[in-house]
Amino acid sequence: MMFALAAALGIDLFDSAAYALYAKAGRYITASGTHDVSGLEYLPCTCPVCTSHTPAELRDSELLARHNLYVTFAEIREIKQCIRDGTLWELVERRCRAHPLLLSGLRRALSHSDWIEEIEPQPRAAFFYTGGESAGRPIVRRYAARIARFSPGVRALISAGKHDAEEDFDTVFGFVIPFGPYPVELKETLPLNTEPPESDYEGLAAALENTRRLIEMNPDTEFVIDLDFEHPLLDKIKEMGNVKTLR
Numbered sequence: 001m002m003f004a005l006a007a008a009l010g011i012d013l014f015d016s017a018a019y020a021l022y023a024k025a026g027r028y029i030t031a032s033g034t035h036d037v038s039g040l041e042y043l044p045c046t047c048p049v050c051t052s053h054t055p056a057e058l059r060d061s062e063l064l065a066r067h068n069l070y071v072t073f074a075e076i077r078e079i080k081q082c083i084r085d086g087t088l089w090e091l092v093e094r095r096c097r098a099h100p101l102l103l104s105g106l107r108r109a110l111s112h113s114d115w116i117e118e119i120e121p122q123p124r125a126a127f128f129y130t131g132g133e134s135a136g137r138p139i140v141r142r143y144a145a146r147i148a149r150f151s152p153g154v155r156a157l158i159s160a161g162k163h164d165a166e167e168d169f170d171t172v173f174g175f176v177i178p179f180g181p182y183p184v185e186l187k188e189t190l191p192l193n194t195e196p197p198e199s200d201y202e203g204l205a206a207a208l209e210n211t212r213r214l215i216e217m218n219p220d221t222e223f224v225i226d227l228d229f230e231h232p233l234l235d236k237i238k239e240m241g242n243v244k245t246l247r
């Protein structure tokens with residue numbers, strides 16, 4: 001279904017005949033795609049039509065149209081709730097996994113993330129990483145701009161784990177995918193209090209790019225890096241003049 005992606009891009013009024021047109025073509029709509037109703041042995045839906053009819057009975061296009069309309073309205077309600085909860089991008093990413101063209105549309109939309117960021121509300125929910133596209137969300141762009149506000153001092157540590165000699169540093173940065181370095185005092189704040197993926201190439205690329213920018217913007221700070229990832233960008237960071245490594 002493309003409603004979530006459309007809503008994320010600002011469309012808030014839908015005039016859809018798809019529920020009836022799909023029914024005429026024998027297509028059974030679900031949130032994650034459509035099925036040929038003649039091939040269904042089970043009905044993956046709890047709407048009043050599906051709970052009181054068999055798959056064979058749904059080959060009747062009027063019944064099928066009613067089911068299609070129920071799931072369409074359910075999706076619209078889900079989108080509205082996600083907007084309230086601040087989790088619309090997560091829903092978009094999940095829905096766009098259902099079809100390659102939707103995923104292409106999402107990637108095209110995220111290429112305009114800088115523009116979308118200008119109208120993106122402040123986060124109200126924890127950042128939930130669903131895959132590589134999550135690294136392109138507007139909130140990640142917004143965090144990249146915040147990197148310029150940090151004042152790391154003379155000596156700073158950037159560490160993905162715990163470190164014993166933290167008192168040796170003016171600033172200790174944690175590291176979280178896809179945001180990158182953050183002053184450890186901000187650990188419990190949005191959007192940093194996320195459950196990051198173990199490692200994800202695109203998310204790690206975004207986090208390391210922010211790390212590189214932080215180091216580049218503070219040439220008088222000596223950065224000690226304690227990051228253990230396989231990524232070409234990390235190799236470049238380790239070659240920077242004001243960087244030392246713990247490993």
Ligand SMILES: [Zn+2]
Binds near residue numbers: 046068
């Ligand atoms: Zn149904």
